[in-house]
Amino acid sequence: MTTQALPDLGEVDYIRAGGGPWSWEWLKTTDHKRIAIMYLLMIVAFFFVAMTLGLLMRAELLKPGTQFLDGAAYNRVLTLHGVIMICLFIIPSIPAIFGNFALPIMVGANDVSFPRLNLASWYFYVAGAVLALWSVGAGGVDTGWTFYVPYSGNTDANVVLPMLAAFLLGWSSILTGLNMITTVHRLRAPTMGWRQMPLFVWGIYATSWIAVLATPVVGITLVLVLFEKFFGVGIFNASMGGDPILFQHMFWIYSHPAVYIMVLPAMAVVSEIVPVFSQKRIFGYRFIAVSSIAIAAIGSLVWAHHMFTSGMADEGRIIFSFLTFFVSVPSAVKIFNWLATMYKGSIRIELPMLFAFAFMFLFSIGGFTGLQQAALSVDIHIHDTSFIVAHFHYTMFGGTGTMFFGALYYWWPKMFGRMYNKTLGMIGFVLFFVGFNTLYFPLFIAGLKGMPRRYQDYLAEYQGYHELSTYGSWIIATGLILLVLNLIGCMRWAKWWGSDAETNPWNAASLDWRVPSPPPVHQFHEEPIITDGPYDYDIPHLGDDDSKAAPAEVQA
Amino acid sequence: MSNAAAHDDHHAHYGVPGYDPVAWKMGMWLFLFTELLLFGAVFIAYAVYLETYTWHFTVGSAQLSIPIGTFNTLVLLTSSLTMALSIAALQRGKKELSIKLLDMTVACAGLFCVVKAFEWGAKFEHGIYPGSEHLLAMARGEQMFFGLYFTMTGIHALHVIIGAALILWVRARIKSGAVSTERITFLDNIGLYWHLVDLIWIFLFPLIYLVA
Amino acid sequence: MSHTQDHADEPHLIPYGTYIGIWLALCMLTLVTVGVSYADMRHMTIIVALLIACAKSTLVVLWFMHVKFENRAIWWFLIATILTYVTFVILTFADYSFR
Numbered sequence: 125m126t127t128q129a130l131p132d133l134g135e136v137d138y139i140r141a142g143g144g145p146w147s148w149e150w151l152k153t154t155d156h157k158r159i160a161i162m163y164l165l166m167i168v169a170f171f172f173v174a175m176t177l178g179l180l181m182r183a184e185l186l187k188p189g190t191q192f193l194d195g196a197a198y199n200r201v202l203t204l205h206g207v208i209m210i211c212l213f214i215i216p217s218i219p220a221i222f223g224n225f226a227l228p229i230m231v232g233a234n235d236v237s238f239p240r241l242n243l244a245s246w247y248f249y250v251a252g253a254v255l256a257l258w259s260v261g262a263g264g265v266d267t268g269w270t271f272y273v274p275y276s277g278n279t280d281a282n283v284v285l286p287m288l289a290a291f292l293l294g295w296s297s298i299l300t301g302l303n304m305i306t307t308v309h310r311l312r313a314p315t316m317g318w319r320q321m322p323l324f325v326w327g328i329y330a331t332s333w334i335a336v337l338a339t340p341v342v343g344i345t346l347v348l349v350l351f352e353k354f355f356g357v358g359i360f361n362a363s364m365g366g367d368p369i370l371f372q373h374m375f376w377i378y379s380h381p382a383v384y385i386m387v388l389p390a391m392a393v394v395s396e397i398v399p400v401f402s403q404k405r406i407f408g409y410r411f412i413a414v415s416s417i418a419i420a421a422i423g424s425l426v427w428a429h430h431m432f433t434s435g436m437a438d439e440g441r442i443i444f445s446f447l448t449f450f451v452s453v454p455s456a457v458k459i460f461n462w463l464a465t466m467y468k469g470s471i472r473i474e475l476p477m478l479f480a481f482a483f484m485f486l487f488s489i490g491g492f493t494g495l496q497q498a499a500l501s502v503d504i505h506i507h508d509t510s511f512i513v514a515h516f517h518y519t520m521f522g523g524t525g526t527m528f529f530g531a532l533y534y535w536w537p538k539m540f541g542r543m544y545n546k547t548l549g550m551i552g553f554v555l556f557f558v559g560f561n562t563l564y565f566p567l568f569i570a571g572l573k574g575m576p577r578r579y580q581d582y583l584a585e586y587q588g589y590h591e592l593s594t595y596g597s598w599i600i601a602t603g604l605i606l607l608v609l610n611l612i613g614c615m616r617w618a619k620w621w622g623s624d625a626e627t628n629p630w631n632a633a634s635l636d637w638r639v640p641s642p643p644p645v646h647q648f649h650e651e652p653i654i655t656d657g658p659y660d661y662d663i664p665h666l667g668d669d670d671s672k673a674a675p676a677e678v679q680a
Numbered sequence: 681m682s683n684a685a686a687h688d689d690h691h692a693h694y695g696v697p698g699y700d701p702v703a704w705k706m707g708m709w710l711f712l713f714t715e716l717l718l719f720g721a722v723f724i725a726y727a728v729y730l731e732t733y734t735w736h737f738t739v740g741s742a743q744l745s746i747p748i749g750t751f752n753t754l755v756l757l758t759s760s761l762t763m764a765l766s767i768a769a770l771q772r773g774k775k776e777l778s779i780k781l782l783d784m785t786v787a788c789a790g791l792f793c794v795v796k797a798f799e800w801g802a803k804f805e806h807g808i809y810p811g812s813e814h815l816l817a818m819a820r821g822e823q824m825f826f827g828l829y830f831t832m833t834g835i836h837a838l839h840v841i842i843g844a845a846l847i848l849w850v851r852a853r854i855k856s857g858a859v860s861t862e863r864i865t866f867l868d869n870i871g872l873y874w875h876l877v878d879l880i881w882i883f884l885f886p887l888i889y890l891v892a
Numbered sequence: 893m894s895h896t897q898d899h900a901d902e903p904h905l906i907p908y909g910t911y912i913g914i915w916l917a918l919c920m921l922t923l924v925t926v927g928v929s930y931a932d933m934r935h936m937t938i939i940v941a942l943l944i945a946c947a948k949s950t951l952v953v954l955w956f957m958h959v960k961f962e963n964r965a966i967w968w969f970l971i972a973t974i975l976t977y978v979t980f981v982i983l984t985f986a987d988y989s990f991r
């Protein structure tokens with residue numbers, strides 16, 4: 125076993141050091157672990173805000189006709205929900221929190237390459253968040269989270285604020301990405317080769333590249349829309365010779381790769397969790413690592429599949445439809461590798477593992493329905509129906525959202541040195557899983573039958589699906605509240621339940637589980653010497669044929 | 681290629697991210713990529729409309745002065761040279777020379793902006809500015825050409841101004857000794873930024889002035 | 893596994909003259925591109941102009957920006973970025989060139 129802990133020097137941990145948990149020092153910190161916690165607070169808070177908005181919409185949709193949100197109000201709630209969930213929750217979630225917290229430790233570094241820049245990107249995030257909230261105060265925005273022109277150019281609503289917000293949040297994620305890439309290149313322990321990096325690191329690395337290369341495109345696109353508003357330069361304005369579809373192209377050149385910014389980190393967390401809870405070396409390390417890069421690359425080629433009904437040239441649509449099918453290949457490679465990792469492993473059913481299972485199930489549904497939409501003829505039929513709503517919630521929420529909670533449940537003992545109550549977590553998880561499917565599955569069927577998306581009213585024949593879906597939203601909300609309550613209640617200052625966490629409660633092999641829980645400010649005083657792979661679990665009773673399956677590249 | 685990074689520099693105080701020139705440069709390059717893609721996106725828009733309105737773009741471009749554009753190109757190229765020389769000078773320990781060359785760079789940046797301002801001013805006088813009646817009365821393709829002209833040169837000029845400000849900052853730091861032959865990366869990075877500004881102009885110039 | 897990167901930390905001293913030579917080349921190319929634009933080549937004009945611009949930017953990147961002497965990682969970064977951008981352009985025209 126390679127999981128000896130580093131000696132605990134009895135140093136004060138990063139939470140208690142520097143003024144303790146409740147001090148203003150946090151706002152000036154450059155410690156990657158503290159910055160991660162500050163992101164965590166913001167992101168979870170925004171998740172619950174946006175979840176409440178989602179619940180509001182679901183409640184409105186319980187019956188046909190207007191309950192308490194009229195059409196205009198519904199559009200505003202819808203946009204806010206979308207913008208918060210995308211820009212403030214899902215994109216920064218895993219990279220900013222766990223990338224910051226775990227990545228440096230996993231590569232054997234004491235911090236990221238540019239600690240002050242790291243803090244700056246947190247402030248960018250906060251500034252973006254403030255602007256987004258301010259836009260609510262300024263009357264809200266009703267464009268949908270995609271800000272499509274010409275509507276976003278014409279509407280009276282104040283779109284300037286949310287666009288600036290998106291711009292700032294984009295910079296926040298670019299700077300985090302820049303930091304992660306440099307950290308991996310420059311601060312990786314000298315003895316850790318590329319093929320000894322944990323797969324989480326690979327995933328964040330690939331994600332960071334997308335963030336760096338794609339985000340500027342949407343940034344300038346939004347700026348161009350603002351130029352139209354302020355200076356009358358109509359780059360996308362048809363009456364001035366512009367092409368509104370070009371906006372869609374430029375928007376999706378970023379925003380489609382952005383869905384891989386969302387899901388790659390989630391897959392990376394699954395790749396960490398599955399081998400740990402199977403106590404088995406990951407199957408096909410190299411394939412998983414390469415498939416992260418492949419997803420990042422191929423994912424940049426398929427953006428226009430969001431625009432099949434927008435009026436592109438037929439040839440263009442065929443090309444993009446064709447390309448889209450390819451993205452599924454590297455994702456499938458990962459799923460098969462995880463399954464093969466579990467095969468003959470000694471599987472322990474703990475909460476993180478359950479979340480990983482849920483990810484595989486939900487994301488597969490999201491992925492397969494994605495393939496259906498990639499087919500041009502099918503998409504013409506289901507575009508802009510609630511089928512799409514179900515599809516992207518299955519991928520983003522069922523995929524990344526699930527693994528966000530999975531990652532919380534996996535790293536919580538390391539982050540705060542406290543283990544949560546597993547029974548309570550189990551109840552929360554079951555409610556989450558059941559609620560999720562009740563909430564979104566009916567929307568697939570309603571969509572196929574013609575229920576459009578972004579509608580506040582509907583024909584009576586859809587009522588059954590909507591009712592079911594709304595009940596589901598109540599179940600999942602209960603589950604999510606329990607899940608988070610469980611984490612809060614086990615903290616050191618609350619101690620309503622739970623116990624102190626050991627250094628390595630999961631018996632994991634990567635570096636992050638060798639430092640004390642919670643880690644001291646300087647986790648490494650000496651250079652950690654890496655002699656083995658991050659997933660080298662010896663399982664003698666499995667006999668020889670298992671060691672043959674071991675990938676050759678991770679030997680000492 | 682496995683140990684791509686050279687790690688030797690942080691053995692003494694393990695893992696404390698200190699002065700690591702390679703990391704700084706890497707970070708700067710990553711930042712430059714974001715700038716490249718940002719301008720690149722506008723170039724995509726330009727290409728699309730050039731294809732759609734080829735004739736109108738020719739007409740629009742013919743209204744710009746090639747001599748002025750060429751002059752400004754040469755000014756920027758010269759500023760790139762003085763920037764590169766300034767770094768070379770500081771590498772050789774010639775602080776005074778380095779500062780002088782930086783001054784010349786800033787002077788070129790200023791000259792560029794002044795010329796640009798006159799160019800814009802002349803257009804304004806002819807009633808060509810974003811949203812003007814004269815412009816709105818033109819053919820759509822020409823409107824688009826001038827829209828892109830103002831957008832692209834405007835964003836570029838903004839970068840020139842930011843670049844000049846950064847150069848003044850690094851100049852102060854060289855003076856104070858914070859940036860020196862031994863710790864030169866800050867100057868290196870500002871240099872990279874400045875060359876990027878030049879690089880973008882290298883593409884802007886033929887696209888805007890020479891399609892006639 | 894090359895060890896060239898280890899030397900990346902030490903500045904590579906390029907003679908002043910080299911820079912001046914590069915600058916002269918850049919100015920020449922600028923004049924060439926202007927001269928060529930007066931020749932009537934129809935749609936080739938823009939292609940020639942872009943080719944010259946690429947040549948100029950290669951000079952700037954390799955010499956002024958020192959990429960020629962930079963460590964391997966930067967090369968790969970640059971190649972990846974350029975490829976990404978070129979793909980964006982090509983795929984956008986997968987739509988526009990058929991309209």
Ligand code: HEM
Nearest residue numbers: 175178179181182206209214268269520521577578579597
């Ligand atoms: C309890 C959790 C959630 C509930 C109840 C919920 C509910 C909804 C509802 C009812 C809609 C409107 C559908 C329509 O009328 O077209 C919607 C849209 C949307 N949701 Fe959620 N959602 C939840 C979580 C999430 C999460 C976690 C994400 C992202 C990761 C997300 C992203 C979006 C987006 C992007 C839209 C589209 C907004 C637009 O059309 O502009 N949602 N959601």
